[in-house]
Amino acid sequence: MVSHPDEATRGATLSRRVAGTLVGLLVVAAACAPAAPQPSTAAQPAPAQQPAARPAEAPQEAAKRAAQQPAKPGADLRQISGTVKIDGSSTVFPISEAMAEEFQKATGGKVRVTVGISGTGGGFKKFCSNETDVSDASRPILQAEIDACKKNGISYVELPVAFDGLSVVVSPRNTFVDCMKVSELKKMWEPAAQGKVTKWNQIRAEWPDRKFNLFGAGADSGTFDYFTDAINGKEKASRGDFIASEDDNVLVQGVANDADALGYFGYAYYVENPGRLKLAKIDAEKGGGCVAPSAETIASGTYQPLSRPIFIYVKLSALERPEVREFVRFYLNPQNAGTLIKQVGYIPFPERLYQLGLRRLEAKQAGTVFAGKTTLGVKLDDLFVKTPS
Amino acid sequence: MSRPPADTAPRPAGVVHSRRRAGVPTHRRPGGTAWRARRKAAGRAYELLCLAATCVGILVLLVLLADILRRGLPTLTWEFISSFPSRFPQQAGIKAALVGSLWLLALTALFAVPTGIAAGVWLEEYARRTWLSRVIEVNIANLAGVPSIIYGLLGLGLFVRTLQLQRSLLAGALTMALLVLPIIIISTREAIRAVPRSQREGAYALGATRSQVVWGIVLPAALPGMLTGIILALSRAIGETAPLITIGALTFIAFLPTSPLDPFTVLPIQIFNWVSRPQPAFHAIAASGIIVLLVVLLSMNALAIYLRDRARRKLQW
Numbered sequence: 085m086v087s088h089p090d091e092a093t094r095g096a097t098l099s100r101r102v103a104g105t106l107v108g109l110l111v112v113a114a115a116c117a118p119a120a121p122q123p124s125t126a127a128q129p130a131p132a133q134q135p136a137a138r139p140a141e142a143p144q145e146a147a148k149r150a151a152q153q154p155a156k157p158g159a160d161l162r163q164i165s166g167t168v169k170i171d172g173s174s175t176v177f178p179i180s181e182a183m184a185e186e187f188q189k190a191t192g193g194k195v196r197v198t199v200g201i202s203g204t205g206g207g208f209k210k211f212c213s214n215e216t217d218v219s220d221a222s223r224p225i226l227q228a229e230i231d232a233c234k235k236n237g238i239s240y241v242e243l244p245v246a247f248d249g250l251s252v253v254v255s256p257r258n259t260f261v262d263c264m265k266v267s268e269l270k271k272m273w274e275p276a277a278q279g280k281v282t283k284w285n286q287i288r289a290e291w292p293d294r295k296f297n298l299f300g301a302g303a304d305s306g307t308f309d310y311f312t313d314a315i316n317g318k319e320k321a322s323r324g325d326f327i328a329s330e331d332d333n334v335l336v337q338g339v340a341n342d343a344d345a346l347g348y349f350g351y352a353y354y355v356e357n358p359g360r361l362k363l364a365k366i367d368a369e370k371g372g373g374c375v376a377p378s379a380e381t382i383a384s385g386t387y388q389p390l391s392r393p394i395f396i397y398v399k400l401s402a403l404e405r406p407e408v409r410e411f412v413r414f415y416l417n418p419q420n421a422g423t424l425i426k427q428v429g430y431i432p433f434p435e436r437l438y439q440l441g442l443r444r445l446e447a448k449q450a451g452t453v454f455a456g457k458t459t460l461g462v463k464l465d466d467l468f469v470k471t472p473s
Numbered sequence: 474m475s476r477p478p479a480d481t482a483p484r485p486a487g488v489v490h491s492r493r494r495a496g497v498p499t500h501r502r503p504g505g506t507a508w509r510a511r512r513k514a515a516g517r518a519y520e521l522l523c524l525a526a527t528c529v530g531i532l533v534l535l536v537l538l539a540d541i542l543r544r545g546l547p548t549l550t551w552e553f554i555s556s557f558p559s560r561f562p563q564q565a566g567i568k569a570a571l572v573g574s575l576w577l578l579a580l581t582a583l584f585a586v587p588t589g590i591a592a593g594v595w596l597e598e599y600a601r602r603t604w605l606s607r608v609i610e611v612n613i614a615n616l617a618g619v620p621s622i623i624y625g626l627l628g629l630g631l632f633v634r635t636l637q638l639q640r641s642l643l644a645g646a647l648t649m650a651l652l653v654l655p656i657i658i659i660s661t662r663e664a665i666r667a668v669p670r671s672q673r674e675g676a677y678a679l680g681a682t683r684s685q686v687v688w689g690i691v692l693p694a695a696l697p698g699m700l701t702g703i704i705l706a707l708s709r710a711i712g713e714t715a716p717l718i719t720i721g722a723l724t725f726i727a728f729l730p731t732s733p734l735d736p737f738t739v740l741p742i743q744i745f746n747w748v749s750r751p752q753p754a755f756h757a758i759a760a761s762g763i764i765v766l767l768v769v770l771l772s773m774n775a776l777a778i779y780l781r782d783r784a785r786r787k788l789q790w
Binding site: 169171174177178180181182184185188193196197198199200201202210215330331332333336350352353355356357424427428429 | 557558559560561639640718721722723724725726727728736746748749750751752753756
């Protein structure tokens with residue numbers, strides 16, 4: 085209550101001191117500035133050289149970008165304007181982002197495309213309450229979501245756009261894991277294993293008598309849903325005593341630093357860290373033998389059961405708007421899909437599947453071919469040959 | 474705090490007891506000088522402990538800063554600040570997020586500052602101590618402790634859905650304004666309470682009305698304290714992510730908002746998106762984004778300190 089006259093001055097000195105500290109920090113920052121870039125002075129003038137992790141790609145990018153330019157169907161893209169709203173899965177996000185970026189450029193910035201991340205489920209919630217035009221999904225629409233859309237009178241076209249593979253990885257210091265059977269993975273990850281199955285030799289007798297450490301996706305991610313479904317036979321059924329993270333980079337770090345680790349995450353995260361991780365081949369036990377994930381095996385569907393198609397869902401009524409229609413055509417254009425999807429680390433379909441997708445789009449075939457079921461064991465052409473309902 | 478062993482024995486009530494409380498001269502105690510030396514040593518140890526605690530905070534801050542600067546400075550170029558996001562890390566920039574954050578900050582301040590100050594003035598200067606004002610006070614104190622995601626859910630239900638504002642800057646700013654309002658109200662009230670009573674009474678004695686006292690005496694005197702609260706509140710708003718993700722701020726946006734009804738993204742969301750990507754080059758530009766966010770925050774704080782100092786110097790009591 086009582087305020088002495090000197091309180092003000094004391095306060096002022098204090099705040100001056102605080103200001104001094106801030107200035108000090110900024111000076112530190114400034115001092116760091118000339119010092120820090122030194123190790124990478126070569127990288128600074130030419131930003132294109134930065135992604136050293138992808139040395140093969142850097143020089144080709146310009147050529148690729150040039151190659152993909154003719155894909156725009158000419159002048160009429162520059163005539164349209166409006167907004168395309170996309171939301172949904174974080175797995176599909178990089179693809180939609182790339183498409184949005186290029187489409188906006190192709191329209192001269194007159195069409196505004198926005199892409200959000202709220203997860204496949206969150207995306208469908210917004211999509212079925214008429215808040216978005218396109219929904220990114222790392223799994224097919226579920227029955228509850230089909231019903232919600234129906235209630236609000238939303239019809240949609242289901243369009244598979246690319247492949248995503250889940251990779252099972254161990255540390256490069258692990259010498260014994262080469263190929264794993266699905267039944268062995270199940271023994272490791274099923275809910276009943278919790279607290280009981282903890283050592284390598286419990287999985288295969290000749291493996292060492294040491295504890296293993298498991299790393300996996302967090303329970304809110306589509307990756308978790310898919311892995312548990314494919315390996316344990318039931319979505320979300322998993323042991324709970326493993327290190328879980330929604331951020332796959334944390335899992336990469338964990339497996340790379342632990343000789344007895346085993347983890348699973350999106351194939352793109354393996355591709356960025358090949359020296360720090362060792363891939364396990366997967367034996368689906370259906371006569372195909374051991375298959376390692378690669379662009380070829382994922383695309384051909386021989387890497388089973390851990391490769392899956394990912395989707396976009398387009399609102400039928402939004403297709404009346406030229407900006408949405410042109411955007412989806414741009415998305416499915418085999419040339420765009422082929423280059424852009426590869427650039428962001430996913431595996432594009434063979435061209436004929438995009439043609440089938442375009443055909444479905446032009447025919448405005450609404451509905452889903454999955455009827456609320458999962459993509460597990462679905463043959464590629466089934467995605468298109470079946471008539472959606 | 475250490476005590477002489479004799480102290481731990483229960484003592485009868487009365488003179489001895491009260492003398493102990495008043496601080497008995499140490500030479501009367503068993504073990505005289507040794508006890509004094511121990512007491513001094515304990516005092517010194519305590520001081521060192523406090524110093525160490527202070528250093529922990531500063532050290533952690535310095536380590537974090539050094540790490541972020543090391544990672545982020547090489548990619549922090551003008552191009553980075555003036556480009557839209559991209560799938561190529563070397564072409565991606567922070568423009569949309571930076572402008573979105575500044576828009577959000579301005580709109581939030583526009584809603585929260587006048588409302589917060591007015592509410593603080595009413596509670597301190599006008600409200601009688603009735604049950605109503607007490608209920609309001611308790612509620613404001615509680616609101617300051619509500620997790621931010623709850624505000625996000627409120628914003629989603631009220632602004633985005635019911636009021637049909639969509640996922641616009643306006644909906645985001647209103648949500649943020651609700652989030653920081655309790656902080657502004659509480660700091661305003663504390664600043665007003667620190668204005669000496671004699672000042673008000675002097676003004677009343679000269680025939681000033683209540684509103685003249687508030688405008689002419691109380692608010693100028695409370696300004697430095699209020700400014701501190703406002704800047705703290707706005708600093709919180711610029712770093713918050715959870716409520717904005719809940720109301721559906723976007724992640725990829727390659728145009729600048731031109732009106733409060735446009736969609737937007739903010740720095741923390743953009744940084745989070747880059748950090749969670751597989752490519753290490755995105756992690757580097759995420760660090761650059763963090764530097765941009767830090768610079769915005771630190772310059773806000775520096776401005777606040779400058780304004781507060783100026784306001785204080787003007788005061789002459």
